[in-house]
Amino acid sequence: MNRRDFLGASLSLGALRAIPAGSSYGLPVGMPAAPGGWVDQAHAIINDAARAPSSHNSQPWQIGLHDREHWRLSRAPGRDLPVVDPDGRECSQSLGAFLVGLEVAAAARGLRLEQDECAGAAGALPLRFNPRSVDTTWLPALRRRRTLRKALAPLAGCEAALAACLVAAPSARFFAHGTPAVRAIADATLEATAAQCKEDAVWHELARWIRWREGEIAENPTGVTPATMELPWLAQRWVAATYSRDDVLTPAFRARSLELAARQVQEGAGWLVFTTEHDTPADWRHSGAELMRLWLRAVPAAIALHPMSQALEVLPQRRSIAAALGLKHIQLLVRVGTRPYPPDTPSPRLAAQRISALL
Numbered sequence: 001m002n003r004r005d006f007l008g009a010s011l012s013l014g015a016l017r018a019i020p021a022g023s024s025y026g027l028p029v030g031m032p033a034a035p036g037g038w039v040d041q042a043h044a045i046i047n048d049a050a051r052a053p054s055s056h057n058s059q060p061w062q063i064g065l066h067d068r069e070h071w072r073l074s075r076a077p078g079r080d081l082p083v084v085d086p087d088g089r090e091c092s093q094s095l096g097a098f099l100v101g102l103e104v105a106a107a108a109r110g111l112r113l114e115q116d117e118c119a120g121a122a123g124a125l126p127l128r129f130n131p132r133s134v135d136t137t138w139l140p141a142l143r144r145r146r147t148l149r150k151a152l153a154p155l156a157g158c159e160a161a162l163a164a165c166l167v168a169a170p171s172a173r174f175f176a177h178g179t180p181a182v183r184a185i186a187d188a189t190l191e192a193t194a195a196q197c198k199e200d201a202v203w204h205e206l207a208r209w210i211r212w213r214e215g216e217i218a219e220n221p222t223g224v225t226p227a228t229m230e231l232p233w234l235a236q237r238w239v240a241a242t243y244s245r246d247d248v249l250t251p252a253f254r255a256r257s258l259e260l261a262a263r264q265v266q267e268g269a270g271w272l273v274f275t276t277e278h279d280t281p282a283d284w285r286h287s288g289a290e291l292m293r294l295w296l297r298a299v300p301a302a303i304a305l306h307p308m309s310q311a312l313e314v315l316p317q318r319r320s321i322a323a324a325l326g327l328k329h330i331q332l333l334v335r336v337g338t339r340p341y342p343p344d345t346p347s348p349r350l351a352a353q354r355i356s357a358l359l
C-alpha cells in the first residue's frame, strides 16, 4: 500500500482559506485580564460559544467587548472562503450557529443574550447581555457536539427523537432515504463534487485549511485535521508524518474525495433540508442558528449530523435540487443518521483571547 492509498477515500471537505498564524485579525492583542472579573467571564462564555460548527472550521467570528453587558459580533477578516463561499452564505450560517452558542454559554452564567436582528451582514451585530436565572440545560451538548462524518446508521426507532429535534428548527425538513427527493440531493451532491474536482482553486483553498501536523494545529487552531476527518489512527500518524499541501492538489486526492462522498450519500437515515422565505444575510444567520438549535437537541439523542455543502456551492446543482424538491431558497443540506457522540471533540478552536478584544 502506498501512502496515497493509505488515506483511502477518507476526505470529503469543502474549501478553505488560510489565516496568518498568530494573527489577531485586526483586533488589538494583549487584552488585560481581570482575574475573576467580567473579562474572565466573557472569555469563558466565548470559549464555550466557539464550540459552534463553522464551514471547514474557519471560525469566522470576532468579538469586540465594550463592557460587561455590551459586545459586538463581526466577521473576522481573513477567515472567509472566497472560492466556495463567495457571497458569505456559509460564513453567515456559521455566525448564526455561534450566536446560539453564545446564548447557551451566557444562560449557563445567568445572562440573557439579546441581539439586534436588523444589523447587516458586513456590519457588526450589537449584542447585549441582561441578568437572568442560571440555565445550564444545553451546555453539556454544546461542549460535546461535533460533526460526525462516518458510520451514520438508519434511524431504527429514533424517528420520534428526530421529530422532537425538528421542533427547534421550523425551517428544516427531513427527507428519508429511498425517496425521490433524497435521490435528487445525492445525485446533485455527487455532480457538484465532481465539478469541484475540476476546479484547481477549490483545492488550493482547501489545502490552506488542512492542518496535517500537531505543530500546525497548535500554531493555528482552525481548519480540518486528520482526527476531524475521522481517519483511522494509523492513517492519522501516516499523513501527519508525510503529507503536505501539495498532496491535496493531486488528482488522486480529488478522486478519493469523490469516492468518499459517494459512500456518504448512501449512509444514514436521510437528509435535513433547511430553507428560508428570503435569501438575505439575516436569513443565512437564521438558518445557521436553527441548525445549531437542532444539533444541540440531537447530541443527547445520539442523532449525528453532517452538513454537506457541495451541492449548494455549485449553481446548476443548487438549482436542480430546488426544482426537484419544489423548494425556494435552500440554505443547508445536512446528512442525518444515528451514532452516539464520542466523549472527545477533537476539532481545534482559537482561544477567546485570539478572537476578542476590549473596545
Ligand SMILES: Cc1cc2nc3c(=O)[nH]c(=O)nc-3n(C[C@H](O)[C@H](O)[C@H](O)COP(=O)(O)O)c2cc1C
Binding pocket: 012, 013, 014, 051, 052, 053, 054, 055, 056, 057, 058, 090, 091, 093, 094, 097, 145, 146, 147, 148, 149, 223, 224, 228, 306, 307, 308, 309, 310, 347
Ligand atoms: C455552514 C456550514 C457548512 C458546512 N459544510 C460542510 C461540508 O460541506 N462538509 C463537511 O464535511 N463538513 C461541513 N461542515 C462542518 C464543519 O466542517 C465543522 O463544523 C467544522 O470542521 C468544525 O468541526 P466540529 O463541527 O466537529 O466542531 C459545515 C458546517 C457549517 C456550519
